[in-house]
Amino acid sequence: MPKPVLELYSFGEQHLEKHPIQHCEELKPFLERKDLKFWLNISSIQDRNLILEIASLLSIHPLVVEDITNTSQRPKIEEFDDHIFILVKMLFSKNKFSEIQTAQVSILFGPNYILSFQETAQDIFDNIRIRLENPKGKMRKLGPDYFTYTLVDAIIDEYFDILEMISDTVEKYDDQILQNKPNVNLNTLHQQRKMLRKIRSNIWPTRELISVWKKSEHPLTKRKNLTYINDIYEHTIEILEGLELQRETMSNLAELYMTQLSIKQNEVMKTLTIIATIFIPLTFIAGIYGMNFQVMPELEWKYSYPVLWVIFILISVFMIRYFKQKKWF
Amino acid sequence: MPKPVLELYSFGEQHLEKHPIQHCEELKPFLERKDLKFWLNISSIQDRNLILEIASLLSIHPLVVEDITNTSQRPKIEEFDDHIFILVKMLFSKNKFSEIQTAQVSILFGPNYILSFQETAQDIFDNIRIRLENPKGKMRKLGPDYFTYTLVDAIIDEYFDILEMISDTVEKYDDQILQNKPNVNLNTLHQQRKMLRKIRSNIWPTRELISVWKKSEHPLTKRKNLTYINDIYEHTIEILEGLELQRETMSNLAELYMTQLSIKQNEVMKTLTIIATIFIPLTFIAGIYGMNFQVMPELEWKYSYPVLWVIFILISVFMIRYFKQKKWF
């Protein structure tokens, strides 16, 4: 178990400092300072004791500690008198659809602090660190609710990349099936649909929690920042609608593939039927004159053989016409 | 990047003037005049600086600027203290279903101004310019909310044309499939369904935003103009119901096509089965008497050959009767 890294920033409109801390007791002085805010980012949730200590410092509800350390949680929001707890799922991947992974991010903000607990050290908050350094930026001015918004926004922006990636894959399948290419891998399509369901099951509750946040009239969420929360709310809806579009497209692709299969099978059947229907009767006729009966007048007739060829050709022509009329080819 | 064209109209009940402007500073004097309203139409959203300048003139929220310049937005409404922001999607095409394109139109109206930002210069507001010239028309009298209604109405009227076009295409497929014509292109049908989904995903949030606008009690939306907003609300519902009807029809067409395929395959199978079932046993019999055994009493019997023909005919008749009884033909 790697030791969790504690990253502490204290900041105000005119101030930004990064503090090297090892133990959570070092947090205490910051909690008491009302003129500054601080952001504590913890890179791992495996050190339960650490989280318990922080929880007791900030009087966090035991169920919240439970949620932070248990990574199988659904995204959710929990409002308390002096802080708001938000748990979301980060989705990330390395350029190939099949490797999408989820990591839990718990955010807790109070009047002058923001805590973020990450399941994985590989975070996506670099952009936020940069924005924090800008002394004129809103990060320093607009309070912990805005700060939390930027964190959640960064996570949701990743969802758009995932959605993009899924769209591309579906598009590729679409092309392959429309062009009737034989190397479409049905199993992969099936696995993609499974993936899609999994992703949706992570994003759906996120939409819900942001909706709750939006409507909550908790004093920690300032009215003037509601526009921002509404913004990420609309992003989640956009993502869900995009996923739904992909899901429908995939379902229609599967259907189309089935129909193509039926059309192909029909064609195979027609080929067999045409050949068999033409030649089986001819073969029968040939079989007749291969019989060895002593009394078979036709055998002795001089023109039998050419006449038979005429008959063969007539039957074939008739058959082919019949199939043409039925539009079999 | 073509330079965006700024089209400015100032108007009142007794007044209409078109002003040639190049820079947005020229807007200032109009903003201060309370006796006139003005409409500024900007033909392109690629000049971000221009939009930022206008935004700072009218103190527009940064997220709104974001929305105006980012063309992948969902249709939405955003209400602020002194203006209302509406973002919709224009659908247009050149008489062929497969070329439907979307373009974003952002409208922002305040107490005495209407701004419209267009993604594409090819607009659909000519009719509005004409109506604006009519000194007795409602455009000049009823305020910016009514003006915005006419803009949105013009956009939604285009949707009806698109819907008409889709109906015609579906109708054509319907005819082809019902008449069992073989040249139905399944892939095109599939692409049409994809298109339908895309269109719906644009119109659905439009309905939502108009619903929000209708219910909002913002002072900028006058109660007496609610009838008009309700009118476009009902138009969007009508369009959505129309799209849903087309979608269901397409889905049933695909199903019908599958059934027709099955019926055809069944017919092909029957033809093969009838021919094979009749001739395979006969060929076997002929094969028997083609054997070269030295001792085969039938071969020497004088009437063998005609008797065999009788047997052949009896077997065939029996088979045909059996199939007729089974209603195979």
Place this chain on the structure above:
Amino acid sequence: MPKPVLELYSFGEQHLEKHPIQHCEELKPFLERKDLKFWLNISSIQDRNLILEIASLLSIHPLVVEDITNTSQRPKIEEFDDHIFILVKMLFSKNKFSEIQTAQVSILFGPNYILSFQETAQDIFDNIRIRLENPKGKMRKLGPDYFTYTLVDAIIDEYFDILEMISDTVEKYDDQILQNKPNVNLNTLHQQRKMLRKIRSNIWPTRELISVWKKSEHPLTKRKNLTYINDIYEHTIEILEGLELQRETMSNLAELYMTQLSIKQNEVMKTLTIIATIFIPLTFIAGIYGMNFQVMPELEWKYSYPVLWVIFILISVFMIRYFKQKKWF
């Protein structure tokens, strides 16, 4: 364009008179009399000028005039300060399902008048004219809201006839498919489903509008008449549930038909397979002894031929047993 017929009834509890009028100016005196109510039925909506004149007399909103004259409207209700506007669709047919037609009926009622505008002269209000003649009837007593109820009720009663007709057709198909009759016309079934969707799309918004009417607390809709409005509300729900039942039945019928096709195809396949599987090996054996090799000891053996017959029969019996065991017949 036929000239629209204006049918004007003035009535009170003790009074009923039919007035022959040609121009809408003749309406004015009636509008001013508070002791009487009047019903004006207009048999055509093609004379736009006439409707505009009436609209200006009663100060009707221009969008309502739009709705009255545009026959592609969705059913809807629109409430104004001094009148309520209701637009519904009449469905009628001449005893055959495929000829169902829609006609728009617009009703507008105020404190002492009811106007009805009909798309087609062929109306269904004869029953109402008769009820109006009854001096003790509620038509004369209960006010314009009750009167409007009777008009809408008459239109909705027609829906039940249409539903009946659809039920009968579906029932007929049901019988044909259940009895496996081959002359089921899939295309007709498909067209019926299309029809069903169209009808539902007309009735669905009617339900909605009556629901709005029911809940509206407009002074023109008296509380004591709510029972009546609730009555037609329940009728529309009943019709929609009936249509839904038919739709589900049709969908199940299509599914059942597909399954029957599969069963038949399976049977055809089995017949072919049984025949081919029995005779193909036998034919091969016969073919062997038809070969002309100089050295084939069996050919000279005296009992070859009868022994071969025994082999033929044994193979056949074995095959038939095998298929019986597999329950193929």
Place this chain on the structure above:
Amino acid sequence: MPKPVLELYSFGEQHLEKHPIQHCEELKPFLERKDLKFWLNISSIQDRNLILEIASLLSIHPLVVEDITNTSQRPKIEEFDDHIFILVKMLFSKNKFSEIQTAQVSILFGPNYILSFQETAQDIFDNIRIRLENPKGKMRKLGPDYFTYTLVDAIIDEYFDILEMISDTVEKYDDQILQNKPNVNLNTLHQQRKMLRKIRSNIWPTRELISVWKKSEHPLTKRKNLTYINDIYEHTIEILEGLELQRETMSNLAELYMTQLSIKQNEVMKTLTIIATIFIPLTFIAGIYGMNFQVMPELEWKYSYPVLWVIFILISVFMIRYFKQKKWF
């Protein structure tokens, strides 16, 4: 038309009497007695005059009379100032699923009376008559709303029996299909689904009406009896969930049946293909050496025949291996 039987009970906490009455005038004295309640059960709704007389005695709304006598009504509740009207559907059958019948029961209760109108004389209220005789029972104490509850409860209890019956039938089909028995009657399954839809369409509005009753704050429904109404509300939900479960199971059964058919067809196809693929080439080879060319060197070679047999066997073995490798058998 059988004469309707009027069954009148007057009861109080200390009192129970059954009165033989013929005409509804005899009801009057009971209506005026405030110390007693009475229950009037009418065994038929065909005598419209009788119902009209009762209606005028109790000043019942004409639409209610309409509802009572028209047996094609949807279940519903209608609240009036001095009485509540409840219309439900009784389902009954004689131990076989296909004979489920519906009968309408209308219940109307006021401050001191309960009226019940039955479509069919064959009622299910015997249990209620017995409970009424119990002087300590709640029937006599808890008022007409409780009494109505017991009537509706008796009707809903019958639904559970129907549900049981349906479950049994579905279970039976399930077994037959799972065990791949060939005598599954698809048509019967189809008819059962139709039946299920019909039943649901009767129970669904019943749930709705009880929900309305539960939430109504009509003075005739005492608060302390709400627990009972809630009880039957939960029963209807339980039944609807049970029906839904059966519907889903049936739908899955139909799907499973289709899949089984496909599997069987696949097997049939494989059998045919294996036999044909092995013997068709062999027959061709035999055919070659059955040709009568004068120059065919193989014919004269001594070992041709045994060598050919070796070839036949080798081809067969190779084919069988190929199919085994493809897992065809």
Place this chain on the structure above:
Amino acid sequence: MPKPVLELYSFGEQHLEKHPIQHCEELKPFLERKDLKFWLNISSIQDRNLILEIASLLSIHPLVVEDITNTSQRPKIEEFDDHIFILVKMLFSKNKFSEIQTAQVSILFGPNYILSFQETAQDIFDNIRIRLENPKGKMRKLGPDYFTYTLVDAIIDEYFDILEMISDTVEKYDDQILQNKPNVNLNTLHQQRKMLRKIRSNIWPTRELISVWKKSEHPLTKRKNLTYINDIYEHTIEILEGLELQRETMSNLAELYMTQLSIKQNEVMKTLTIIATIFIPLTFIAGIYGMNFQVMPELEWKYSYPVLWVIFILISVFMIRYFKQKKWF
């Protein structure tokens, strides 16, 4: 019928005692002590008299007694003035999916007591007994609503195990189908889906009841314990979403299996068609030269036989090319 075991704990912050009781009269003294709370767990619900006695002691509503003893109840909550009644279903199994069983647990809590009635003696409350022994635990401090929460939580935790088990089974099927293994048992899959539906039908109303509990403002449910109730509410949602995911996956698996069958059938058909189409014409040609006509010039020509072989090979090659071009293999 085994005698039900009555397990009585009286507890306070400083106190915990287990009392051996046989009859419910022994409960009386505890009911009167306001300084202590008690928990009575009854291991069986078959002794109706016992439950009736307890009910009369605590003045429990007769319908609640009905619910406790009738094991076919839906999960529900019922609030009374001085107690709250909660009925849930316990799901348990012994490591194999097909053996999931349900058992009803009824919980009733008042100001100072918690009663739990279990359908089966094999309970899952051992963990609770242990937690109760902890003098500093919340069980003793936080009141009967918290105590009930822990009981329900224990039951819901079991659901997660069941969900896990289902996931594993579905995963296994998924693997088998994706790897195209032939031993997938469709019937088992079907039974699993049935099981899934049954489980969902038990959990769905549980979610509902907890939602009602959460929103109820009953004085027995303290505001500060709402966080806990919300916690189990979210657990039920998580389970339902998990079940839905499994259901969708199963449905897609069945679909995929159908498509695989079609693909296989297509392959079988192609094999048959290729072989038959190549050899049937060849056999016909061989049949021609097996005829015994006296006049057949080719028979006498010296090079006939080798030329024919060339023809055979040419036809075969042409056919194979044709099929290759059609991408049949």
